[in-house]
Amino acid sequence: MKFSIVVAVDLELGIGKNNSLPWRLPGDMKFFKNLTSTAAEGKRNAVIMGRKTWESLPSKSKPLPNRLNIVVSTQSDYQLPEDVLLADSLEKALELAEAESSVDHTFVIGGAQIYETAIDDPNLDKIYLTEVYGSFDCDKFFPEYEDDFKVVSKSDAQFENEVEYTFIILEPNWIR
Template sequence: MDRSLSIVVAAARNNGIGAASRLPWRLPAEMAYFVKITSEAPAGKMNALVMGRKSWESIPPKFRPLKNRLNVVISSNKDYDLGPNAGPTILASSLPDALACLSLSPSTPSPDETPPTFPTLHRTFIIGGATIYTEALHTLTSSPLSGFTLDRILITRISEPAFDECDVFFPEFRPPERDQLTPADIVSSSELASEAAKADNASPFGVWRRVTHDELTHWAGFDVPKDTNEEKGVKYEFQMWERVSKSSPS
């Protein structure tokens, strides 16, 4: 199992990710990308999705749990009812508890035909909401939890419109001088690491490098649409950022 965690998020220019307890946009093609990138796994393996209770409840009941992926729901209420059709969904009391549960996944598929009690995991994605994103960025970029570290952010960056009505935000993980980074500005990990060593304005979540589109496609395992996409008057781009250096423990 890959112990390198990935965040998946769609965010406006101002890092807005929600408004009035709902997504401010409805983008079927962008949602299809989310489904595909979080579902792709080798034969005999499955990906895991870690989410907070509010994110779980934002999914229409008929689509819960998100199929072909192991759903892990975080709630401080140990008696929280996941619903009648939650299937093998895991209820965890905290992010550390969720990762401790996932660490029990076998490293290889069962050699016989009997379904294992716990699926063999490939990748693990953190899919929200804002509290879980923030906790992951604060804790998992400085030291591992149950062997897991946060090394990747898959962000759908929405450029237009501004969605100024957003009242929930994704943490800013980029230094100010890189918040408008374009593919032409992408630099190497070694250059960023050198820059980070002397920077006074680095993100509290470590230093992150935006990878090229080819690197994103290679990691995803399928052709990811390139450059700016437009859907229902909304312009957005699929990006992947990788962590270059650790954050300082708080």
């Protein structure tokens, strides 16, 4: 099934530090929530994340509401709330999302390890990339992507907490 990546990167492609987001950008959080929650009537979207990203979410905001949450982990006994699905690979997670007839769009929402797999997947349709114009001393990074993807849209500059950022949509160059 086709899916999208959603990610925010700094100028070094940094995405995280100490298993947390390196910046506080409420406008980007709002964008993420709207994008991943907006589905056709009677449907909901799926969000697929690595185990460490799941653990990094504040307990009050997980599972992400109104979305099918799927966590990827090789630990077959990893404990999750009843309504959250566990998959042992990205491929399996995509299959679980596809098997749910109520799922509209599917988003891979991080972190670094799962992006590494997702970016090479032929079913990857779009990258929703928030480009943050700063350097945040990150310890986790998004893969190099520029040769394989083209920009199809770019928002006006946003400013928040003295940080400038833009919302970019990329599509793969490869022919399907």
